[in-house]
Amino acid sequence: MSPSEVHRVCTRFHAAIELIGARWTGAILRVLFTDQHRYAQIKAAVPGLSDTMLAERLRTLEADGLVERRVIPSSPVQVEYHLTDKGLDLEPVLEAVMSWSHRWIPLPGESVSARD
Amino acid sequence: MSPSEVHRVCTRFHAAIELIGARWTGAILRVLFTDQHRYAQIKAAVPGLSDTMLAERLRTLEADGLVERRVIPSSPVQVEYHLTDKGLDLEPVLEAVMSWSHRWIPLPGESVSARD
Numbered sequence: 001m002s003p004s005e006v007h008r009v010c011t012r013f014h015a016a017i018e019l020i021g022a023r024w025t026g027a028i029l030r031v032l033f034t035d036q037h038r039y040a041q042i043k044a045a046v047p048g049l050s051d052t053m054l055a056e057r058l059r060t061l062e063a064d065g066l067v068e069r070r071v072i073p074s075s076p077v078q079v080e081y082h083l084t085d086k087g088l089d090l091e092p093v094l095e096a097v098m099s100w101s102h103r104w105i106p107l108p109g110e111s112v113s114a115r116d
Numbered sequence: 117m118s119p120s121e122v123h124r125v126c127t128r129f130h131a132a133i134e135l136i137g138a139r140w141t142g143a144i145l146r147v148l149f150t151d152q153h154r155y156a157q158i159k160a161a162v163p164g165l166s167d168t169m170l171a172e173r174l175r176t177l178e179a180d181g182l183v184e185r186r187v188i189p190s191s192p193v194q195v196e197y198h199l200t201d202k203g204l205d206l207e208p209v210l211e212a213v214m215s216w217s218h219r220w221i222p223l224p225g226e227s228v229s230a231r232d
Contacts (some may be wrong), residue, residue: 010146021133097209115196
């Protein structure tokens with residue numbers, strides 16, 4: 001294959017996979033799909049996720065149009081994070097990752113190879 | 117929802133999405149699906165990817181069992197990188213990301229919102 005025949009990777013695919021796969025982002029998106037919308041719920045659902053990182057990731061997801069911040073006029077006021085249409089449309093991606101992970105990623109404590 | 121009702125994100129999903137979404141990794145995997153298997157071809161297909169990073173990523177992908185390094189006994193000897201069964205099984209994930217990216221990520225130079 002000569003250099004002129006290089007089949008370059010799609011820039012939109014490249015942007016998308018790194019947007020979704022950024023550290024903590026995939027996990028946060030997954031939590032939002034499981035009807036957990038409040039900051040404390042998201043934090044509790046992702047072990048190891050710090051406040052600083054969660055706040056930063058939610059801001060980035062909002063800026064990227066995947067997540068919408070909703071202020072609920074209750075007393076006290078509550079803030080919820082919901083997926084936008086763009087975010088909800090990631091469901092087939094997350095389902096495919098979940099399915100692959102259950103075929104190939106061992107459970108914690110499980111040996112990677114049963115043959116060892 | 118009380119803290120005891122927290123629905124924790126699946127650790128296997130979390131590991132998988134960050135494995136695939138690590139910087140450059142998704143793009144490299146995509147290139148391997150397009151029948152480009154040699155180091156120079158992969159590098160040429162991913163703009164901005166440095167030698168150091170490509171070498172490091174290929175080692176990681178090999179260690180994770182997604183990519184197999186094959187030495188072709190030609191003259192001169194050639195090295196090729198091929199997806200393993202575990203890597204090939206990512207096709208539905210990459211297809212779902214590609215499809216989503218074409219719906220939601222603007223082409224380079226295109227406005228994010230045509231309504232602006």
